[in-house]
Structures are given as C-alpha cells and as structure tokens.
Amino acid sequence: MIRENVFTSYENWTKPFVSEVAEIINLLKDHGYDANKLALVTGLQEKNVSSWTAKYKKEPFNVSTIPYPCWCFLAALVGRQNIAMSGEVIKVEDIRRVLRLFKPTAFGARNTFVCPTSEQFAKLIDSGLFEEMTAQNICELFNWNPSQFIESLQTGKLPFLNWCLIVMMLGINIQKMVLKDLEAPLEYVAE
Incomplete structure (x- = not known):
C-alpha cells in the first residue's frame, strides 16, 4: 500500500x-x-x-x-x-490549438519522441499564453534547477520526462501518451 x-x-x-x-x-x-x-x-x-x-x-x-x-x-x-x-490542470479552452504548436512527434513514447525546438518552447513557456506556464513556476513545481531548465529550453534539449510533466500540466494524459500497449487504463487506488 x-x-x-x-x-x-x-x-x-x-x-x-x-x-x-x-x-x-x-x-x-x-x-x-x-x-x-x-x-x-x-x-x-x-x-x-x-x-x-x-x-x-x-x-x-x-x-x-x-x-x-x-x-x-x-x-x-x-x-x-x-x-x-494536486491533480489540477491549467484550463485550456482549445487543447488542439496548443497541440498544433508542436509536431506530433512530441507526443509519444520516449522511443519515438523528438524534442520540440527552442522556438516551439517559446510559444508555450513564458509566452503569456498561460499565466501558470512560466519557467519559474515549472521549476518550483518540480524542484528543478532554473538555469539548467532554461538552458534546456533554449537549446531544444529538454529531457523527455520533463516534457511529459509540462504537457501533463495542460491536462494531457501521460499514461495514454507513453504506455501505448495498455489494454485498459491503469489506475492505482489505495486500498
């Protein structure tokens, strides 16, 4: 348990x-x-x-x-x-609009993932599109080193795990994105 x-x-x-x-x-x-x-x-x-x-x-x-x-x-x-x-997500009126900022290869498992470019990151993070989507806020949420995080955004070399956590903030289900072979949704429930 x-x-x-x-x-x-x-x-x-x-x-x-x-x-x-x-x-x-x-x-x-x-x-x-x-x-x-x-x-x-x-x-x-x-x-x-x-x-x-x-x-x-x-x-x-x-x-x-x-x-x-x-x-x-x-x-x-x-x-x-x-x-x-706490399970909350950033309110997004049209998630397709956000998804169109990136290539489809940004939304898959690690073995098919192509990291977004610095230009693509700039359209989402610190762009004003979403108030909560700032580098500072993201670093505080996940206890990341701000200078390393900003450098990875600027060079387009954000680790896959970090990308997953960011898109999860927008309500994208990471389980469905990464675990393509699940026959049914997996839900951990405390006993």
Missing part, C-alpha cells in the same frame, strides 16, 4: 519508501511493462529504477532516493496525474 502523502505537491511531499516505488514498478510490470520495455518507452534507466527500489523486500521502509520529478512521472503512469498541482 502506498501512503497518500507521497502523492502531493513538492512542498508537502514525503519521499516514498523503496517498497512504495517498487509497488508502482511492479504494477507497471503486471500490465506488460517489464524493465526493458519501461526503459524503452520512458527513458528511465534500469539502474536508476533499481537504486530507487533497492532492498525493498528486506528493508521495505527505507526511504527511496527517487527524485520528485521521477516520482511524479511514475505516479502519472499509474493514473495519478499531475500530483505536483
């Missing part, structure tokens, strides 16, 4: 236990996403996942080393969307 206080905004976040991270990973495995396939579609490295779940059977209550953005991403993959904003 996963505690609810690990599915919160960064300022209220309690780091999950290794057993809680392992529960999410095992749930994904149960739905057809073993370590290799998960790495292919998410870009999460197997060695990192292993370190986040280290000794979960022997010492289940050790606190995981998983970074908050990675936890947000895993939570979204099991149906707990946008925990950084």
Whole structure:
C-alpha cells in the first residue's frame, strides 16, 4: 500500500519508501511493462529504477532516493496525474490549438519522441499564453534547477520526462501518451 502523502505537491511531499516505488514498478510490470520495455518507452534507466527500489523486500521502509520529478512521472503512469498541482490542470479552452504548436512527434513514447525546438518552447513557456506556464513556476513545481531548465529550453534539449510533466500540466494524459500497449487504463487506488 502506498501512503497518500507521497502523492502531493513538492512542498508537502514525503519521499516514498523503496517498497512504495517498487509497488508502482511492479504494477507497471503486471500490465506488460517489464524493465526493458519501461526503459524503452520512458527513458528511465534500469539502474536508476533499481537504486530507487533497492532492498525493498528486506528493508521495505527505507526511504527511496527517487527524485520528485521521477516520482511524479511514475505516479502519472499509474493514473495519478499531475500530483505536483494536486491533480489540477491549467484550463485550456482549445487543447488542439496548443497541440498544433508542436509536431506530433512530441507526443509519444520516449522511443519515438523528438524534442520540440527552442522556438516551439517559446510559444508555450513564458509566452503569456498561460499565466501558470512560466519557467519559474515549472521549476518550483518540480524542484528543478532554473538555469539548467532554461538552458534546456533554449537549446531544444529538454529531457523527455520533463516534457511529459509540462504537457501533463495542460491536462494531457501521460499514461495514454507513453504506455501505448495498455489494454485498459491503469489506475492505482489505495486500498
């Protein structure tokens, strides 16, 4: 069972236990996403996942080393969307208008993802299109280093996971975007 206080905004976040991270990973495995396939579609490295779940059977209550953005991403993959904003999303009147700012290759699994360009990022982030979509706000939500984040936007080299978290702020379902082989929606529900 996963505690609810690990599915919160960064300022209220309690780091999950290794057993809680392992529960999410095992749930994904149960739905057809073993370590290799998960790495292919998410870009999460197997060695990192292993370190986040280290000794979960022997010492289940050790606190995981998983970074908050990675936890947000895993939570979204099991149906707990946008925990950084308490499940809320930025109100978008016409999501198609936003989607048209980017090529379709920006909205898929990691193995097909083509990072948007700096010009495309500039149309969304700090553009005034959405008040909440500022580099500063995004960095605060996900505990990112602002200078690294801004540099990745300017060079068009934003990591896939970070891109997923940003588009999730707009209400795009990351689970559907990344986990194309799911037969039915996956929803983690606390028991």
